[in-house]
Amino acid sequence: MRKKVTVVGAGNVGASCAVRLADRGLADIVVVDVLDGIPQGKSLDLLEAVPVSGVDVKISGCNDYSATAQSDIAVLTAGFARKPGMSRDDLLWANYDIVKATVEQVVKYSPGCILIVVTNPLDAMCHVARAVSGFPKNRVIGMAGILDTARFRTFVAQALDVSAEDVTAFVLGGHGDSMVPLVRYSSVAGIPLTDLMDAAAIDEIVKRTRSGGAEIVKYLKSGSAYYAPSAAVAEMVESIPLDRKRVFPCSVYLEGEYGIRDLFVGVPVKLGERGAEKVFEARLTESELAALHKSGAAVKELVDVMASKLAELQPAAVAG
Numbered sequence: 001m002r003k004k005v006t007v008v009g010a011g012n013v014g015a016s017c018a019v020r021l022a023d024r025g026l027a028d029i030v031v032v033d034v035l036d037g038i039p040q041g042k043s044l045d046l047l048e049a050v051p052v053s054g055v056d057v058k059i060s061g062c063n064d065y066s067a068t069a070q071s072d073i074a075v076l077t078a079g080f081a082r083k084p085g086m087s088r089d090d091l092l093w094a095n096y097d098i099v100k101a102t103v104e105q106v107v108k109y110s111p112g113c114i115l116i117v118v119t120n121p122l123d124a125m126c127h128v129a130r131a132v133s134g135f136p137k138n139r140v141i142g143m144a145g146i147l148d149t150a151r152f153r154t155f156v157a158q159a160l161d162v163s164a165e166d167v168t169a170f171v172l173g174g175h176g177d178s179m180v181p182l183v184r185y186s187s188v189a190g191i192p193l194t195d196l197m198d199a200a201a202i203d204e205i206v207k208r209t210r211s212g213g214a215e216i217v218k219y220l221k222s223g224s225a226y227y228a229p230s231a232a233v234a235e236m237v238e239s240i241p242l243d244r245k246r247v248f249p250c251s252v253y254l255e256g257e258y259g260i261r262d263l264f265v266g267v268p269v270k271l272g273e274r275g276a277e278k279v280f281e282a283r284l285t286e287s288e289l290a291a292l293h294k295s296g297a298a299v300k301e302l303v304d305v306m307a308s309k310l311a312e313l314q315p316a317a318v319a320g
Ligand code: NAD
Pocket: 008, 009, 010, 011, 012, 013, 014, 032, 033, 034, 035, 077, 078, 079, 080, 081, 082, 091, 095, 098, 101, 102, 117, 118, 119, 120, 121, 122, 143, 144, 147, 175, 223, 224, 225, 226, 229
């Protein structure tokens, strides 16, 4: 039987995710949103593209979660996007309520699904999704690292005038200003980046990657990025039903890896049919580890702010 993916939120990121997933023909898709008519209209439009794109998937839109029942994966994109001058962290309380409400509904109808969290502030919202769902840690995964890595790769490819496909990069940490692009692990067709670019040029790229989201917000003025984020989501989703075991930087709940405990932070993760199947631990230098811990501390600050609310939550599903 074909797999089923629910996309929560039919806005810029959610609708783009639906398009990319439909084009890959991986699963039937249900798009759900609070706005009446928007998920229905966008889904019908997308369904009418199916004969042209030559995939066999069903696509529907709804406001009621009963249509999402028995989903294998739910991609959570509902929530406010930032405006110029805002940090992702400024969205904390507005999006807390939305993530709480949407996860309760998703889990009610799909207690066995894997949650892919996209809503910002990403790592903090993963904590909310985990606390509300009661899911085991392999079934709550945050998307950010693939996007941050893709930005880094794009800027390196531009600077060296090479295909971005041949640029590998490694970005760790929370999805915020303190993310940690690891230059030592970046290469072009296996050649260390440090052999090809001088330190100042690499530093510029690191800085631009860190503020890559804000750069787009500044242009758009009334929203944030969605083409690259949805491409990143599609990569993650694909690795799960196809059990590809791809290794991506994703935000997962750490229990001692990299010396970090009880926090969602971006690290390299193997994605397969059980979700986040394994965290890979790279041997970091002291300063790299310190940067990662600093990034983790920024996530912890937000989690601490939510601590009393998170403690009151009754998990919607029995962990298993
Ligand atoms: P958007 O405003 O275009 O869409 C958000 C959608 O969520 C809207 O259609 C809205 O109606 C819907 N929504 C709001 N409350 C809801 C609820 N209770 N139930 C169902 N739907 C609800 O915003 P966007 O550009 O699609 O961004 C969505 C989120 O993704 C934002 O929080 C943004 O910051 C985040 N984001 C994260 C990353 C990442 O790397 N993790 C990248 C880009 C965007």
